[in-house]
Amino acid sequence: MNTLRLYFKSIVMLIKSQLQYPSSFIMQTLAQLVMEGGEMMVVILIVDRFESLKGWSGGNLYFFFGIMSVSFYLTELFGRGITGDFPSMVRTGRLDTFLIRPRGVLTQVLCGGTDPRRITCIAVGVAALIMGSNLSGIAWSPLKVLALVESIAMSCLLILGLFMIEAIFSIFSVKSVELVNAITYGGRSACQYPIDVYPLPLRALFTVIAPFALTMHVPASWILDKPLYGWPVWTAFVTPLAGAVVFAVMTALFHLAMRHYRSTGS
Amino acid sequence: MSYFTVFKMRLRMELQYRGAMIGGIACQMFFGLILVALYRALYAGKPQSLPIESVATYVWLQQAFFRMMLASDSELVDKIKSGDIAYDMCRPVDMYGFYYARIMAQKLMGSIMRAVPMLVMASLLPKGWGISLPASLTGFLAAIPALFLGLLCVCALENITVAFTMKTLDPRGMQGLLNLLMMTFSGNLLPLTLFPESWQKVITFLPYAQLLDAPIRLYTGSFMPNEALRIYAIQAFWVIILIALGVFMWNANKKRMIVQGG
Numbered sequence: 421m422n423t424l425r426l427y428f429k430s431i432v433m434l435i436k437s438q439l440q441y442p443s444s445f446i447m448q449t450l451a452q453l454v455m456e457g458g459e460m461m462v463v464i465l466i467v468d469r470f471e472s473l474k475g476w477s478g479g480n481l482y483f484f485f486g487i488m489s490v491s492f493y494l495t496e497l498f499g500r501g502i503t504g505d506f507p508s509m510v511r512t513g514r515l516d517t518f519l520i521r522p523r524g525v526l527t528q529v530l531c532g533g534t535d536p537r538r539i540t541c542i543a544v545g546v547a548a549l550i551m552g553s554n555l556s557g558i559a560w561s562p563l564k565v566l567a568l569v570e571s572i573a574m575s576c577l578l579i580l581g582l583f584m585i586e587a588i589f590s591i592f593s594v595k596s597v598e599l600v601n602a603i604t605y606g607g608r609s610a611c612q613y614p615i616d617v618y619p620l621p622l623r624a625l626f627t628v629i630a631p632f633a634l635t636m637h638v639p640a641s642w643i644l645d646k647p648l649y650g651w652p653v654w655t656a657f658v659t660p661l662a663g664a665v666v667f668a669v670m671t672a673l674f675h676l677a678m679r680h681y682r683s684t685g686s
Numbered sequence: 687m688s689y690f691t692v693f694k695m696r697l698r699m700e701l702q703y704r705g706a707m708i709g710g711i712a713c714q715m716f717f718g719l720i721l722v723a724l725y726r727a728l729y730a731g732k733p734q735s736l737p738i739e740s741v742a743t744y745v746w747l748q749q750a751f752f753r754m755m756l757a758s759d760s761e762l763v764d765k766i767k768s769g770d771i772a773y774d775m776c777r778p779v780d781m782y783g784f785y786y787a788r789i790m791a792q793k794l795m796g797s798i799m800r801a802v803p804m805l806v807m808a809s810l811l812p813k814g815w816g817i818s819l820p821a822s823l824t825g826f827l828a829a830i831p832a833l834f835l836g837l838l839c840v841c842a843l844e845n846i847t848v849a850f851t852m853k854t855l856d857p858r859g860m861q862g863l864l865n866l867l868m869m870t871f872s873g874n875l876l877p878l879t880l881f882p883e884s885w886q887k888v889i890t891f892l893p894y895a896q897l898l899d900a901p902i903r904l905y906t907g908s909f910m911p912n913e914a915l916r917i918y919a920i921q922a923f924w925v926i927i928l929i930a931l932g933v934f935m936w937n938a939n940k941k942r943m944i945v946q947g948g
Contacts, residue, residue, distance in 0.1 A: 451862035602716040610720040617727035
């Protein structure tokens with residue numbers, strides 16, 4: 421609990437410090453809005469031309485897009501320390517200072533970064549969710565709300581876990597590994613559409629290795645009353661836990677990797 | 687002549703980054719596969735007049751030349767932020783030309799190094815997944831000068847982005863905005879050939895469509911080779927306009943440049 425309070429206190433301070441340059445902040449936040457709006461526009465254009473995608477209507481596609489962008493940018497908002505800053509912490513030796521403080525390294529890394537500009541991306545995602553929900557005519561029930569909240573929370577843990585792969589790599593080789601982007605940003609691009617449109621190898625990758633399908637598509641398609649592969653209701657609540665599993669595994673690996681951490685000495 | 691030397695030096699430097707190149711290629715191949723898979727699924731539901739092979743070819747050419755669009759001279763941005771740009775003003779060459787040559791070498795070498803292996807790999811994929819042969823030999827030959835004009839155009843755009851950075855000293859806001867415009871209207875996020883037809887009439891005239899869309903359309907045959915001269919004219923028009931605008935902005939910035947001490 422203490423750790424959590426510390427975390428939120430740091431985040432609030434970081435946000436305050438970013439707000440010290442209001443014009444730059446507003447400009448960048450607007451840029452983010454246009455960026456995510458552009459991504460959304462692509463989905464709208466696709467729906468306009470193709471109407472549906474393997475049985476998923478336009479409204480369904482907006483809903484999937486919304487879940488992905490809310491989860492992805494919430495992760496970037498709260499986990500910036502991992503998703504963005506970590507490789508440079510290693511390179512510049514800033515990480516060394518964390519080792520002498522009486523808190524976990526991961527906690528401190530997470531406390532060290534936030535990206536409040538992403539708030540507009542999240543807003544676009546929420547708009548897409550509402551639009552998708554209205555167009556698909558979802559009849560919301562408390563259980564469905566629970567499924568959506570669980571799905572987003574678990575997806576955030578999953579995405580954080582995937583970014584930790586990059587962090588772990590960067591402990592061993594100071595240069596950051598571009599290839600990991602394929603699984604994080606590539607996962608975002610691919611899995612903003614339902615998984616069953618892809619051929620088997622891609623489906624396997626995003627179900628087993630980077631299980632976006634389990635944290636997002638299984639619950640989302642149940643919410644849309646079109647269960648993925650016809651799976652029963654309970655799967656919508658159990659499979660998202662894969663996100664927590666990935667996060668737990670990566671946390672363990674991260675601590676293992678930190679034992680081999682050698683400072684760059686700069 | 688000094689511009690050519692800068693160009694050559696930079697070509698050699700870009701050749702050194704082979705590790706980054708392999709990572710970049712793998713990443714771009716993966717993105718290409720995802721996009722082609724998505725468009726194939728969309729086509730399965732509702733086939734379009736434009737064949738899927740042409741869309742796949744479009745995606746692969748976009749991915750192969752991705753580096754041409756998104757390489758930026760980070761050294762220059764650092765110099766602007768730190769104030770070291772003052773040293774460049776002492777050089778006996780025109781600053782705009784100097785950096786134009788640098789960025790052109792970086793984009794040219796970076797994209798050729800990635801494009802050649804990627805296009806070979808993409809051509810090995812099954813039909814409808816990989817890149818198809820050009821519509822005709824003349825179409826292919828017509829696409830090459832168009833690609834070169836596209837390169838000139840994207841370098842001029844890059845220098846305009848830099849000019850904004852000189853003004854605001856913070857590369858993120860404006861650069862992000864301009865890059866997004868580029869990604870959207872150059873056909874990277876969604877092939878321009880899949881935009882609504884009424885939009886296409888307008889966006890094919892925008893500078894962003896001159897970078898890769900024009901050469902790709904010549905390659906796939908959606909622009910006929912006999913239209914090539916008209917397309918070169920549009921491209922050349924934008925190259926001149928964008929360079930003129932860039933030079934004007936750089937000169938204006940030079941007059942009011944404030945170098946941060948330290």
